[in-house]
Amino acid sequence: MTRQVSHHRRYATPAFSRRFLRALARDEKGATIVEFAIVAPVMGLVLLGAFDVGHTLYMRAALQGIVQKVARDASLETGLDTTTQSNLDAKVSNQIRALANNATVTITRSYFHDYADATSNKFEPWTDTNANGRCDNGEPYEDTNGNKQWDATGSINANQGGAKDAVVYSVSVSYPRIFPIYNLIGGAQTTVVTAKTILRNQPYGDQADSVVRNCT
Numbered sequence: 001m002t003r004q005v006s007h008h009r010r011y012a013t014p015a016f017s018r019r020f021l022r023a024l025a026r027d028e029k030g031a032t033i034v035e036f037a038i039v040a041p042v043m044g045l046v047l048l049g050a051f052d053v054g055h056t057l058y059m060r061a062a063l064q065g066i067v068q069k070v071a072r073d074a075s076l077e078t079g080l081d082t083t084t085q086s087n088l089d090a091k092v093s094n095q096i097r098a099l100a101n102n103a104t105v106t107i108t109r110s111y112f113h114d115y116a117d118a119t120s121n122k123f124e125p126w127t128d129t130n131a132n133g134r135c136d137n138g139e140p141y142e143d144t145n146g147n148k149q150w151d152a153t154g155s156i157n158a159n160q161g162g163a164k165d166a167v168v169y170s171v172s173v174s175y176p177r178i179f180p181i182y183n184l185i186g187g188a189q190t191t192v193v194t195a196k197t198i199l200r201n202q203p204y205g206d207q208a209d210s211v212v213r214n215c216t
Contacts, residue, residue: 048181055178059099060193063173066095067195071169074109077204079160085109096173103175110153110168111161113144113207118166118198123152126215135215143211150215163205170196 070088078084093105112118126141128134135141135150145151145161161167174192182189 045181045184048179048184052177052179052181056191056193059096059173059191060195062099063096063171063193063195064197066092067169067171067197071167071197071199074160074169075167075199075201077163077202079201080162085160092171096171100173100175100178103173106172106174108168108170109159110170111145111159111165111201112168113165113210115166115198115200117144118168121153121168124150126150137215139215140212141215143213146208146211148213150213161201162208163201164203164207166198166200168196168198170194 070092073079074085074088079088089107092107096103096105110118110121112122114122116122124135124141124144126135127139129139130136141150143150172192172194174190177189177191
């Protein structure tokens with residue numbers, strides 16, 4: 001009686017398995033797809049990161065340009081008018097929201113009689129008789145901003161000052177990130193961009209004199 005060998009058993013020999021594995025090792029079909037599946041997520045993250053950084057840099061450059069233009073307009077004599085200041089601030093907000101419509105825009109003004117004081121945010125000079133670093137009751141100080149109280153920075157927020165005063169105009173913009181890269185790798189969900197410029201008001205009049213007062 002002739003013994004029958006099954007088809008499966010005849011080809012499942014060790015020699016056949018070795019030949020199959022060697023052939024499989026040499027087979028490069030589908031390698032490109034596998035490589036793409038590995039590289040694509042990394043490249044996607046890199047591109048999203050580049051787009052996010054690029055948008056932030058563009059926003060910072062645009063904001064600085066807007067701030068410089070508005071600050072120059074505010075340094076004119078008409079800039080003393082609060083309505084004009086509000087209109088200029090609205091101009092900044094509108095141009096920023098054209099780039100990020102859900103942005104939060106915060107604008108501050110501080111003025112100083114001296115440009116050097118503005119750059120260093122210097123306090124109002126006073127006689128610190130007890131050497132405690134504060135202007136206490138009865139100690140004389142120079143009221144450079146004319147608000148009848150001693151200020152550590154010598155400035156008044158949201159005020160353009162007067163003729164020849166140095167004005168610090170600052171704008172801070174925060175908005176949700178345009179590209180969701182930080183949803184994937186973690187980090188802040190909000191981008192914050194700031195710009196500041198210091199310009200002296202035009203000499204359209206005499207600069208107000210400082211008054212010496214006593215702290216209360």
